[in-house]
Amino acid sequence: MASLTINGRTYEIDAEPDTPLLWAIRENAGLTGTKYGCGVAQCGACTVHVDGQQVRSCSMALSEAIGKQITTIEGLASEGGVHKVQQAWIDHDVPQCGYCQSGMIMAVAALLETVPQPTDEDIDLAITNICRCGTFQQVREAIHAAASA
Amino acid sequence: MGHAPQLNRRSFVLGTAAIGSGLALGIPFGGPTAVYAADGTPEVNAWVVIRPDETVVVRIARSEMGQGTLTGLAQLVAEELECDWSRVTTEYPTPGQSVARKRVWGDFSTGGSRGVRTSHDYVRKGGAAARLMLIQAAANEWAAPVSECATSKGVITHVPSGRTITYGKVAEAAAKLQPPADVKLKDPKDWIIAGKPLKRLDTVEKTNGKMIYGADIKLPGMLNAAIKDCPVFGGTLKSFDDSKILGMKGVKKVVRVGESAVAVVADTWWHAKSALEAMPVVWDDGKNASVSSESIGKWLQEGLDAAQPAFVGNKAGDVKAAFAGAAKTVEAVYAYPYQNHATMEPMNATVLYTAEKCEVWTGTQNGEAVFAAAVEASGLPSDKCEVYKIMPGGGFGRRGMTDYVRQAVAIAKQMPGTPIKLMWSREEDMLHGRYHPITQSKLVGAFDADNNLIGLHMRISGQSILASVRPEGMQNGMDPVTFQGLNASGEAAIGYTVPNLLIDHSMRNPHVPPGFWRGVNVNQNAIYLESFMDELAHSVGQDPLEFRRKLMTKHPKHLAVLNAVAERIGWTTPAPQGVFRGICQHMGFGSYVAAATEISVTGGNKIKIHRIVAATDPGYAVNPWQIDRQIAGSFVYGLSALFYGECTVKGGRIEQENFDTYQSMTMKEMPKVESILMPSGGFWGGVGEPTICVAAPAVLNAYFAATGKRIRSVPLKNHDIIFA
Incomplete structure (x- = not known):
């Protein structure tokens, strides 16, 4: 145990x-x-x-x-709340099937803790999760939105 | 070679009915006797339930798997219903309910980008009929003529008096009315909910961990199963030694599953999988044990020149005569490999079997096929079976199959009364796919003395999907789907007029089971034809765009999307220093698509994609926002396939077992996709798949422009070409 x-x-x-x-x-x-x-x-x-x-x-x-x-x-969010990354995901309608998105959101939330205003290059290096639906375009938009939230 | 998976008679019957009579089901739009939804609310009709609190529940038979169909179909129903979109929610009717009600919801099958395009008519009629019944109920209450009533956002107004009543107040009365015999649908130009860039209805739960996928199902007393099927397709299970693992923590039972598989059932899946790994298993690899990628490739290569048999898919004029009289001919051979769908969520199904009932919970693209599989595998009558569709973690065609459901039922049957969740490991998923079919193609073009293309022969050699998956769809031995995007007319028509044309297929079906892989046969057909069109243009020193345009004058919709991407990429203006362009067009699933790219190449083998422009004409666009997402996502799927996608065969089995050897693109490799949505009206095309097929040829043609090297086989990693 x-x-x-x-x-x-x-x-x-x-x-x-x-x-x-x-x-x-x-x-x-x-x-x-x-x-x-x-x-x-x-x-x-x-x-x-x-x-x-x-x-x-x-x-x-x-x-x-x-x-x-x-x-x-x-x-990830405080009790009853919505984390800024989750909010950006909702605002930008990011998920398709959604299966990879928990991991994607957690990776992004961790990135924003260390690099609050990531460049596209920062994102490219840090976010290496696979998404077979191919949501990357919306993921990138949402990361920038969350960073400026 | 020649092994094909067993045909399932029941899914055959349902499948055929679904294809042949989807719109001829006599779908009733309601009934004089109210039918009650699970929460006790009477349904206005099969598509629409309106609760007293004004919530509008739209029933959706097709499966949502990320492509947005759920939202799009709800928009179409809501449009005709004229309800308040903010009150709309959705639910899945079960296949068992549908069968019990004479398939009132029509076809459940969700593949071939058909989710919207083949059900838009009857779902809109469902919404329109419900609206008329709601108006009638209000008019009855007011003793006013229906013609004096108007609807907007779920409110009925008696125009002369100004009286109003909401849908929720009259829904129960409406449910008891006779449905209208005929309903008139709106002209799409008057749409206010459909056609609009609305957000998906299922996003929030996908951002907070609350969305339940098949892998997440929990039932009281449930056990977990891990399975190994013989890695060599067509092989069998010889023996296993469960004495080595029965004492391991959590292990409950080891069961044989059919002729070729063994499963370990345990308290947790991790225990089941760990024990399975530790158990000695002996396979009989069978007659396919010596098949390799090389032997398959050689067999297909022979088909490139084989005289017979060759099924003709498209023919015009006399190619032989044209070649005989040609001033010049150009020839090239292309190849496309096996690829796995690699959905993020491996295949899984949960089954509770008792002597009285068989219930299945699973993510599927075809609830009715799962239902048929459950009926057959359980041996119970159809009224004792039920299927509950769960959100799938990706489908891409793989979840239209039911192999994993049959396995789960077979395990559950050996443990009656205990719910069993069978989940495949990633390795099992990679080894037991229903792979993108393998083909090669030899193309020969003939020019006259003035460099006009006078003849084109395209020979495809290789695997048929239908021969294995849906043999009832074969036509006199020919698989018509092989010619997707190359047909003379129809929903997947070629965009060129060549006076002497022959497109034929030498069918060769290796033992590796094929399946419908997102984009299906346009994926390779577009690479073959659109790369070769580029070759032909360069061979006579003509601009690839202008060369195509001359052949496309009788194909205005194909030409329109091609022109759109050419204009957006700036084809007639010089590209930036060191940047090179590629262009292509194709048609599939009822939609016209084209793409143009800008790339740079360093060291001869490192590609950076700077721009992708993609145009789609799907006829009508039900949700432009979601279509944009499908287009962008389709390039990730298509370019992953181009750069990395290959399942090789050795010893009769697939060699790649996980994402380390079967790679997929990540963010750093994926440029922005500039999508151009140009619905021209008058037809309904799909949007989930078509643009995948233009991803690869646009890049390959740009690569030629940059390097002078023509790449004729996929994936690029085999040519040591990588992302910069």
């Missing part, structure tokens, strides 16, 4: 220490907003924040996350 702090709440997780954080979040904590896409840190659909840093949770062991602050898409 391991204790994880997710979105400010403590979860007692009954899983092996080498269980990927993604599956501990989805199956043990029951928070399904974080998605499985590849399992090998290629696609970014599983992106969460661990102590404020973006992490591809499919490739971090549960044991490495113990004692750290984990934020998932469900906890």
Whole structure:
């Protein structure tokens, strides 16, 4: 049994220490907003924040996350609110199927914490999530909108 | 070779009915006996439920998978209904309900960019009929003639007296009325909700983690399953040793699934997958074990010159005679590989089976096909089966198939009463796709002494989709879909007039199962034809745009989109220093499309795409905002395919197992797409797929302009050409 702090709440997780954080979040904590896409840190659909840093949770062991602050898409906004990245996503009608968007939004939120006014080049380097629907054009617009919000 | 997946009789029956009689179902627009929605509200008709609080529930049979169909169809219903758009919400009727009500909602199949274009008529009539019934109910209450009543934003006004009443107040009375025998639809030029750039109805939940996809389904007592199907298509499961894993934490059961697969059922999917990885499995690879990309390629290559059999898709004049009398001929051979759909969410389905009922929860592009699969795989009668459609994490054609649903039912049948969620790993998804078909093409063009193109022979050699997926669609052994974008007329017509023309197909079906892959056969046909048109133009020293224009005088709609991109890219003005242009056009899914690009190339192999201009004439544009998004997204799909997309075959199986070897574009590679939406009216074309096919040839033609090198096979990574 391991204790994880997710979105400010403590979860007692009954899983092996080498269980990927993604599956501990989805199956043990029951928070399904974080998605499985590849399992090998290629696609970014599983992106969460661990102590404020973006992490591809499919490739971090549960044991490495113990004692750290984990934020998932469900906890990105303050209670009852909407995070500025989410608001920009809504304003710009970004998602198509939406499956990759939790990870995309988490990656962008982490970027804006360190680079509040990213250039297109900053975005290109930092946001490497795969979106098969191809929402990149709207993602870029929304990032700039969120940055100036 | 020659292995084809088994045809499913039931989906055959439903599928054929859906294709053949979609508009001849005698869809009733309501009925004298009220039918109640799940929340107890009587439905005005099958398409429209209006709650007492004025919420308008529009029923949508087609599947939303990101392409915006849900919103577009709701706009069409709301337009005719004249309701308040801000009160509109949607719901999916279930396939079981539809079958029980004589397919009142028509076809559920959502592929071929048909979501809007083949259901716009009856959904609009559904909205229009509901409006007339609501007016009648109000008129009855007022004892006033219907002709004195008007509607706007969900409010009915008795014009002479100024009295008003809302839809929600008369919906129950309207539900009891006889539906009108005939309804008149609005002229699209009068649209106020349809045709407008409205936001999607399903965005917020996709930004906060609340949207439930198939992979997220949770049912009480549910267990999770991971599966391995024989990696070699057509092979079988010989044996497995479950004694090695039955003691592992969480593992509940190991089950054989059909002839070729084994699944581990556990408390969590991670446990199921980990145990499956640890279990020794022995396969019988069968007769396809020695097939490779090389052997397939060689077989297809032979088809480029094979005399027979060759199915003729389009023919004019006498190509042989034209070639015999030609002053000059030009020849080239092209090739297009297998590609996986690679939806972001791997295939999955959740099934609860008991002796009395089989229920399926899954993301699908065809609820009725899943229903038919559930009926067949469960062995239960259709009134004991039901399907609940869940938001799919991408479809692109893959989720029109039901293989994963059959597997889930087969597992659940072995554990009656326990809900089973079967989810494929990414690796399983990559190894068991329904791949973009593999083809090659040899093109020969003939010129007279004045450099006029007098003959064109385009031979396609390779795989038919229909032969495997929908054999009932074959015509005397020919797959007509092979010629998408090359037909003499229709929804996928060629845009050129060549006096002596022959386009034919030497069908060769390797054992790798093909499927409808977003864009289907226009993807490769546009690369073949539009690259070759460029070759022909350069071979006689003519401008590629002017060369095309001369052949397009009888194809004004094709020409219009081509002219639009030429003008926007500035074709007649010099490109910036070091920047080169490519242009192309094609038609598919009822829409005319064209693209022009500006690229620069460094070191001969590093491409930077500076601009993409794309034009679409879909006839009518139901939601320009969402169409823009489909166009921009289609370039990500099409250019990912061009630069990276290839599934190779070795030992009878696919070699690429994840995104590290089957790459997809990211933001840094994707330039802005300038889309030109130019609906000319009078027809309904699709928008989810058509522009994919012009992405690659526009870049390939620009690459030739930049380097003088003609690339004739996909993907570019095989030519060491990469993004700068």
